[in-house]
Amino acid sequence: MFRDWLHTTLTRLYPSHLFDVLVPPDTSMGDYSVNLAFKLANLPARLAEAPAKRAGKAGSEKKNPREVARSICNQLVAEGGDMIERCEVAGPGFVNMYLKEEYLYKTLDGVGITNEGKGAKVIVEYSAPNIAKPMSVGHLRSTIIGDGLARVYRALGYDVVRWNYIGDWGTQFGKLIAAYRRYDGQTQELTVANLVAMYVRFHAEEAENPELEKLGQEEFKKLEAGDTENRALWEKFREESLNEFQRMYARLGVQFDVIKGESDYQDVLPDIVASLKPLLTSSEGAQVIMLDDYGLPPALIQKTDGSSIYMVRDVASLRDRIEQYHPAKILYVVGNEQSLHFEQLFVIKDKMKLGATDTVHVKFGMVLGDDGKKFSTRKGNVVLLDDLMNEIISRAEVIVRSKNPLLSEEEIRTTAEAVGVGALKYNDLRQHPHSDIVFDWDAMLDLGGNSGPYIQYTYARLSNITSKVGKVGTADRTLLVHPAERALMRHLLDFGYAIETCANLYTLNALALYCYELAEIGNRFYEQVRINDDDNDARKSARLELIGAVTKTLKAGLNILGIQTLERI
Numbered sequence: 001m002f003r004d005w006l007h008t009t010l011t012r013l014y015p016s017h018l019f020d021v022l023v024p025p026d027t028s029m030g031d032y033s034v035n036l037a038f039k040l041a042n043l044p045a046r047l048a049e050a051p052a053k054r055a056g057k058a059g060s061e062k063k064n065p066r067e068v069a070r071s072i073c074n075q076l077v078a079e080g081g082d083m084i085e086r087c088e089v090a091g092p093g094f095v096n097m098y099l100k101e102e103y104l105y106k107t108l109d110g111v112g113i114t115n116e117g118k119g120a121k122v123i124v125e126y127s128a129p130n131i132a133k134p135m136s137v138g139h140l141r142s143t144i145i146g147d148g149l150a151r152v153y154r155a156l157g158y159d160v161v162r163w164n165y166i167g168d169w170g171t172q173f174g175k176l177i178a179a180y181r182r183y184d185g186q187t188q189e190l191t192v193a194n195l196v197a198m199y200v201r202f203h204a205e206e207a208e209n210p211e212l213e214k215l216g217q218e219e220f221k222k223l224e225a226g227d228t229e230n231r232a233l234w235e236k237f238r239e240e241s242l243n244e245f246q247r248m249y250a251r252l253g254v255q256f257d258v259i260k261g262e263s264d265y266q267d268v269l270p271d272i273v274a275s276l277k278p279l280l281t282s283s284e285g286a287q288v289i290m291l292d293d294y295g296l297p298p299a300l301i302q303k304t305d306g307s308s309i310y311m312v313r314d315v316a317s318l319r320d321r322i323e324q325y326h327p328a329k330i331l332y333v334v335g336n337e338q339s340l341h342f343e344q345l346f347v348i349k350d351k352m353k354l355g356a357t358d359t360v361h362v363k364f365g366m367v368l369g370d371d372g373k374k375f376s377t378r379k380g381n382v383v384l385l386d387d388l389m390n391e392i393i394s395r396a397e398v399i400v401r402s403k404n405p406l407l408s409e410e411e412i413r414t415t416a417e418a419v420g421v422g423a424l425k426y427n428d429l430r431q432h433p434h435s436d437i438v439f440d441w442d443a444m445l446d447l448g449g450n451s452g453p454y455i456q457y458t459y460a461r462l463s464n465i466t467s468k469v470g471k472v473g474t475a476d477r478t479l480l481v482h483p484a485e486r487a488l489m490r491h492l493l494d495f496g497y498a499i500e501t502c503a504n505l506y507t508l509n510a511l512a513l514y515c516y517e518l519a520e521i522g523n524r525f526y527e528q529v530r531i532n533d534d535d536n537d538a539r540k541s542a543r544l545e546l547i548g549a550v551t552k553t554l555k556a557g558l559n560i561l562g563i564q565t566l567e568r569i
Contacts, residue, residue, distance in 0.1 A: 001107075001112065001493050001496060001497075002032065002083060002099065002103075002493050003021055003032070003493070003494060003497040004114065004496065004497065004500075005080065005083070006021060006032065006034070006076075006080075006097075007021065009075075009076065009079055009080065010034065010036060010072075010076075013075060014036060014040065017036065017039050017040065018039065019034050019035055019036035019039055020034065020035050021033075021034055022034070022035070023490075024096065027483060027486065027487065029090060029096055030088065030090075030096030030097050030098050031097060031098055031099045031490050032096075032097045032099075033090070033094050033095060033096045033097070034072070034094070034095045034097075035093075035094060035095075036068075036072060036095065037065045037066070037068040037069035037072055037089075037093040037094070037095060038065050038092075038093055040063075040065075040068045040072075041063055041064065041065035041068050041093065064093075065092055065093025066089050066092065066093050068093065069089040069093045069094065069095045070089050072095050073087035073088065073089060073095055074087075076095070076097065082100070082103070083099055083100060083103045084097050084098070084099060084100065085098045085099060085100045085101075086098050099490070101478070104486065104489040104490060104493075105477040105478075105480070105489070107489045107492040107493055107549060108477065108489070108542075108545045108546055108548075108549045109549075110549070110552070112496060113155055113156065113495070113496040113499055114156060114157075114496055114500065115156070115157035116156050116157060116500070117153060117156045117157040117158030117159075118157040118158075119159075120158050120159065120327075120328040120329075121158065121159040121160075121161065121325055121326065121327040121328060122153045122158045122159070122160050122161070122327055122328060122329045122330070122331065123160075123161045123163050123321055123325060123327045123329070123330045123331070124146050124149055124150040124153070124160060124161070124162055124163065124330075124331045124333065125146070125163040125164070125165050125330070125331065125332050125333060125334075126142045126143055126145065126146020126147065126149075126150075126162070126163075126164070126333040127139055127142050127143040127146060127164050127245075127249075127254070127256075128142060128164060128165050128166060128167065128334070129166060129167070129241075129245055130166065130167035130168070131166060131167065131168045131237060131238050131241035131242070131261070132172075132173070132176055132192065132195045132196065132199065132237050132241055133192065133195075133196055133241075134192050134193065134196065134244065134384050134385070134386065135244075135245065135248050135384070135385040135386070136382045136383060136384055136385055137367050137375050137382065137383040137384075137385060137388055138335075138367070138382065139385060140367060140385060140388070140424075140428070141335070141364045141365075141367065141428055141433070141437070142333050142334060142335070142364070143249075143252060143254055144252070144254075144424075144425050144428050144429065144562065145333050145362065145364060145428065145429070145433055145508065146162075146331070146333035146362075147162070147252075147253075147254045147255075147562050148425075148429055148502075148508040148560065148561055148562055149331060149333065149362065149502070149503075149506065149508070150162045151559070151560045151561070151562060152499055152502045152503050152508070152511070152560055153503060155499055155556075155560055156499060156500065156503055158328075160257075161257050161258060161325060161327070162255060162256045162257045162258070163256065163257070163258045163259075163260070163321070164256040164258070164259045164260075165260060165261070165262075165317060166241075166242075166245075166259065166260070166261040166262075167261065167262060168238055168241075168261035168262055168263045169261065169262040169263045169266065169313070170220070170262070171216060171217060171220045172199070172216075173220060173223060173234055173237070174216040174217055174218070174219035174220025174221070174222075174223060175199065175202055175203070175206075175212075175213075175215075175216030175219070175220075176195060176198065176199050176202075176237065177216075177219045177220075177223065177230055177233050177234065178202065178212070178215045178216050178219045179198040179199055179201065179202035180195075180198060180233060182202065183198050183201060183202075185198055190236060190240050191240065191244075192240060192241055192244045195237060195240075195241075202216075224266070238261070242259070248385055248386065251389055251417075251421070252389075252421060252425075252562075253421065253562055253564070254562070260317070262310070262313045262317075264317075265313050265316035265317055265320070266313075268316050268320075269312055269313065269316060272312050272315055272316045272319070273287075273301065273302060273312060275352065276289065276301060276312075276315070276348075276352070279348075279351055279352075280301060280302075281298070283298060284304070285304035286300060286301075286302060286303055286304050287300075287301045287302035288300050288301060289301060289344075289348060289351070291344060291347055294343075294347050296340070296343055296344055296347065297340075299311055299344040299345075299347075299348060310341075311341070311344070311345065311348075314341075314345055315345065315348060315349075315352075318330070318345065318349055318354065318359070319352075319354055322354050322355050322357050326355075326357075327357055328357065328358065329357065329358040329359075329360065330357055330358070330359050330360070331360050331362050331506065332359070332360070332361050332362065333362045333364070334361065334362070334363065335363065335364055335365075335366075336363045336364065336365055336366075336434070338361070338363075339361065339363055342359075342361035343361075345359075346359045346361075360506060362433065362506045363433065363434060364433035364434065365433070365434060365435050365436035365437065366436045366437075367436070367437055367439065368436050368437065368438045368439065369438070369439055370438060370439060370440045370441070372438065375439055388424075389420065389421070389424065391441075392420040392421075392423055392424050392441070392444070392445075393416050393417055393419075393420035393421070394416075394420075395420070395441055395445055396415075396416040396417075396419040396420035396423065396445060396453070397412060397413070397416035397420075399416075399419065399445060399447065399453070399569075400412050400415045400416045400419060400569060403447075403569055404568060404569070415566060415568075415569060418456070418564040418566055419445070419452075419453050419456060419566070419569060420445075421563075421564070422452035422453060422456055422558075422563040422564060423444040423445050423451060423452045423453050424444070424452075425452060425561060425562055425563055426444075426451060426452030426455070426512060426561065426563060427439070427443075427444045427451070427452070429508035429509065429511075429512045429561055430450065430508075430509055430512035430513065430516070431509060432507060432509055433506075433507055433508075433509075447569075450516050452563055453569065454516070454519060455515050455516060455519045455554065455558060455563075456558070456563070456564075456565060456566055456569060457569050458519035458522055458523055458554070459519075459551055459554045459555065459558070459565050459566070460565075460566050460567055460568050460569050461523070461526060462522055462526065462547050462550060462551050462554075463551050463567055464567075464568070465526070465531060465532075465544070465547055466544055466547055466548055466551070467567075468532075469531060469532060469540070469544060471541070471544075472537045472540050472541050472544070473537035473538060473540075473541050474537075474538060474541060475538060475541035475542040475544075475545050476538035476539060476541075476542055477542045477545070479536065479538060479539040479542055480539075480542050480543065480546060482525075482528070482529055484521070484524050484525040484528050484529060485525065485529070485543070485546060487521050487524075487525075488518075488521050488522065488525055488546060488550055489546065491514075491517060491518050491521055492518075492549055492550070492553055494514060495514065495553050495556070495557065498510045498511045498513075498514035498557075499511060499560065508561060511557055511560060511561060512561060514557060515554060515557040515558060515561070518550065518553065518554060518557070519554065522547075522550050522554075525546075529543065531543050531544070531547075
């Protein structure tokens with residue numbers, strides 16, 4: 001709301017000049033502050049004025065930042081007099097703005113989010129597990145971050161396509177088919193766990209018997225050639241894997257609009273290779289695309305034996321998305337280690353002239369244990385996502401029981417699920433995705449710290465006030481004069497800005513921080529203002545409206561983060 005207006009106005013008046021919009025640490029210094037005057041003061045005086053005032057002026061003398069700040073103040077008040085009560089110059093040249101009470105009262109009617117994405121489509125690819133393998137902690141960040149970004153873009157009015165691009169093709173599936181037959185897989189229950197066990201056993205035996213590698217390759221060639229039996233087995237493996245993935249996504253509250261695998265592009269690979277032919281160079285029998293001009297190593301397109309690789313399937317998938325959906329933007333939410341692959345892919349897209357779609361690699365770091373090392377079991381094995389979720393939910397159940405011992409077992413279980421999953425997601429999303437995240441179980445579930453459960457608890461706490469007090473009469477918002485009330489109303493103004501920041505930076509931490517700060521201010525209000533003891537019905541009703549606006553905004557923010565709200569914890 002106000003931030004958007006401020007950015008738009010100052011950018012129009014002073015184009016091409018970066019500045020920061022700050023929230024002063026003390027409300028006596030204003031509601032918002034900008035440092036634009038410092039940037040402009042280093043320019044010739046005639047350039048430090050708004051464009052309309054520059055015409056016909058010459059000279060290169062520089063202005064004092066405070067003089068520039070006074071000019072900015074006058075312009076802001078002239079254009080935003082319905083919002084700005086007064087504007088002052090502070091210190092060496094800060095522009096401090098104080099908002100009108102009437103403007104702040106409007107936040108109680110709901111905080112608008114811009115509909116900037118109307119008419120535009122965004123594809124967000126995330127999760128991307130491999131079939132015949134269980135989802136591990138390694139899939140957690142892609143799934144959570146991707147789901148959050150999809151929700152952010154939808155909140156801004158974009159038509160979002162949530163895309164899951166699964167790994168379901170390659171020589172490993174020839175080995176799995178061979179293992180299934182070798183170890184009488186048909187006599188066992190068809191589960192992902194059993195498929196993994198057979199594959200691991202085959203791989204271990206392969207070390208002693210090199211002929212097994214050749215057997216796996218032959219079975220995959222048969223699969224590629226359309227062998228009926230191998231195709232039937234592969235489809236069984238794929239179906240069971242997708243069912244297992246869906247169970248995990250249901251636990252996480254994650255959904256997809258499109259699920260496609262590498263196998264879906266096998267038929268078009270010859271066409272893709274043919275379209276790339278003008279770009280190909282022979283290198284030691286392989287076909288590559290030279291990318292020296294971009295400071296990148298060659299991109300391998302075809303191996304010496306003529307077989308295609310992952311890059312070609314990715315090009316096929318990218319072309320499919322662009323031609324079928326015509327998106328303005330495609331986000332690939334994939335770990336840091338794939339940075340080179342996506343740099344090459346995006347250059348190839350441009351060389352193929354596939355269109356103006358903006359392609360972005362949303363990269364992220366690893367998941368670490370509380371010892372700062374890669375998160376794994378004591379034996380060094382990968383932690384399964386199912387086990388991770390069971391652990392956090394089990395710990396959350398202890399907290400729920402201690403807080404509400406009178407809840408039924410079913411209520412304890414469902415509440416613990418929401419608290420545990422919320423803790424898991426918030427711990428990730430509150431941090432910048434490029435950095436590694438640390439699993440500190442106690443901090444993740446701390447009801448008094450910067451955690452998902454803390455925000456959930458604050459929401460439940462404030463919601464409880466409105467449900468207990470009920471409607472008490474006509475509200476008089478002019479009676480909202482307590483500093484904690486003003487702080488809440490001012491913070492409500494920044495909700496839409498936090499969401500836009502997430503979309504612009506491809507992160508969720510701005511919204512996570514916003515929700516935490518709103519919860520913090522809301523708790524201070526709860527502790528400082530005794531609503532139940534207020535004998536002024538008009539003020540009490542206005543305060544209830546304020547609480548309603550806060551809980552509504554917290555719920556909307558947590559929903560975008562994929563975190564469930566609860567009426568009690």
